[in-house]
């Protein structure tokens with residue numbers, strides 16, 4: 001036995017008798033690392049693998065055998081899904097007071113967009129382009145979760161999503177790496193606060209590492225085929241940005257990328273995360289994503305799973321128990337080194353100590369939920385996440401003396417309005433559009449006729465009543481969309497048209513001859529082109545959360561002015577997927593208005609249409625582009641000027657322009673900055689978002705808006721996987737969406 005392991009062995013034998021009551025009041029990193037080593041030296045191999053074992057709790061049978069006894073043996077390091085705070089404290093008390101070393105449990109939960117107070121789904125929060133608001137919302141969620149003993153959330157989800165067939169697009173920040181990373185970093189700050197030991201702080205978890213959103217065909221869990229440079233330039237930047245915000249944990253993804261499941265991808269978990277990014281928190285698998293490597297055909301059995309994952313640098317196993325079953329044996333066989341185990345346990349203990357878990361392991365006496373502050377924040381988030389897509393004749397905002405016919409399956413859907421991943425939201429608290437009229441907008445005259453009982457309802461038996469209600473009102477407000485279950489994990493769709501008979505309901509209501517306001521509550525961008533002719537105005541609300549209904553009427557009645565912008569391209573047809581703004585130009589970009597089906601002459605010659613990249617039926621363009629959103633105001637961009645026409649590689653460029661509110665009411669515009677590298681060592685996207693600002697302007701007011709863009713912001717990974725800014729010509733645009741036209745050119749010098 002080597003000297004070092006003899007000393008370790010002797011130290012652990014000596015320390016075995018040490019009381020488990022040592023209470024750590026760790027503060028500095030040096031202090032924390034010292035405590036980690038001290039604790040590690042006392043731990044048996046079984047106790048070490050216990051820390052690497054996370055189980056999902058259930059109030060089922062065998063709690064004693066499944067949980068209490070393993071806790072006393074130090075065989076569980078973390079639990080998720082403990083929903084009862086008394087049970088949580090009971091389990092923690094056993095871990096702290098009845099196990100040999102008293103290492104506290106880390107309780108985790110999916111707090112993705114709120115705990116009790118539910119905020120808009122992350123795709124909706126991305127539409128706010130308001131990181132400060134996302135941060136505040138995450139903080140509000142942390143306050144509620146910490147009040148019931150949860151210390152770790154499996155959020156933010158940072159998967160770039162370019163395919164709305166994928167149900168988890170709802171949980172993402174959309175298609176853009178800069179927006180996704182900015183919002184993700186904001187949520188990390190919100191969850192973790194200024195101090196991890198703060199009574200309201202949670203450890204954040206960046207997921208799903210990596211490339212999960214590129215599931216082929218938008219079919220969840222499917223393989224991804226992301227080449228290295230694309231991984232670096234599109235899928236990884238949000239993780240890097242959010243790690244810089246101090247995220248303490250990372251979760252591996254289900255997908256195999258180019259054949260390698262992330263839970264055993266040592267390039268991701270070691271070369272990149274540890275060696276390049278210097279991450280010193282811990283990595284947890286996704287739910288059984290380790291064990292699923294057998295199904296992937298990447299591991300032959302559970303023991304092989306444990307060996308591959310541990311050696312790839314995966315620290316904690318979520319629920320599939322291969323670590324606790326096989327690691328001791330693998331260490332004894334020399335297939336996994338003790339150093340590997342020790343490093344994993346160090347990462348886990350370090351985060352537990354940083355969270356102050358040893359000093360403060362229990363849930364507080366009093367839970368906190370639905371404070372005025374969190375409800376106000378949720379209302380503001382729901383307002384800002386709504387995207388005004390159409391407003392014919394400026395029909396919106398309405399006056400409050402109109403009579404409304406409130407119609408549609410989402411007009412009173414307290415459960416579904418909360419959206420996916422809202423385990424702990426309570427539908428009784430949801431302010432639906434109907435409840436908003438019944439509680440806050442009580443002076444507004446209305447009639448309510450759902451027309452359909454739920455989004456998938458095929459029963460058109462109430463269409464006539466809905467149409468009659470519209471005929472008897474001044475305006476119809478038709479709220480359509482998706483039940484919550486239709487987006488989120490494992491909920492992919494091959495059609496994005498509004499499900500059921502919602503489109504027919506809308507047409508029936510429109511045939512009453514009154515103006516129609518269509519509001520959509522959904523987890524993804526649906527293909528609504530066919531519905532537009534039946535709607536005079538369209539507000540796209542995603543799933544807006546607890547306060548979504550009152551926020552909708554705040555917007556409809558003009559108490560609030562819409563400012564949301566699309567965080568994801570809205571397709572004309574599902575067959576256009578994947579379609580995203582930051583695409584490469586290809587060698588044959590389609591022209592404006594390419595010839596499409598209805599215009600193709602009979603017996604058209606083979607090359608008569610021109611050979612370029614588009615669809616004969618749905619053309620080149622989406623229905624609405626990334627970054628698009630209207631306002632009750634109108635905004636004009638002018639006087640674009642650059643601080644220089646060329647910059648060195650160490651320089652930065654000041655971009656300034658005048659933004660004017662040419663409308664009649666005060667409004668907020670999300671001004672966006674896009675850049676294109678005209679020639680690169682690999683083809684570069686036609687545009688990339690490099691900045692955005694929410695600018696508030698009174699009617700008629702102008703402001704000079706400035707962006708600063710450093711040459712380093714233009715860097716990308718070439719085929720050599722080296723990040724560099726290449727000299728050459730660039731074009732930048734400023735505007736209110738990714739089709740902005742106001743532009744200027746500049747050069748980056750050699």
Ligand code: GLC
Pocket residue numbers: 080110154207286287489
């Ligand atoms: C799920 C999800 C992951 C979640 C975890 C725990 O399968 O993929 O996002 O955090 O399991 O619920």
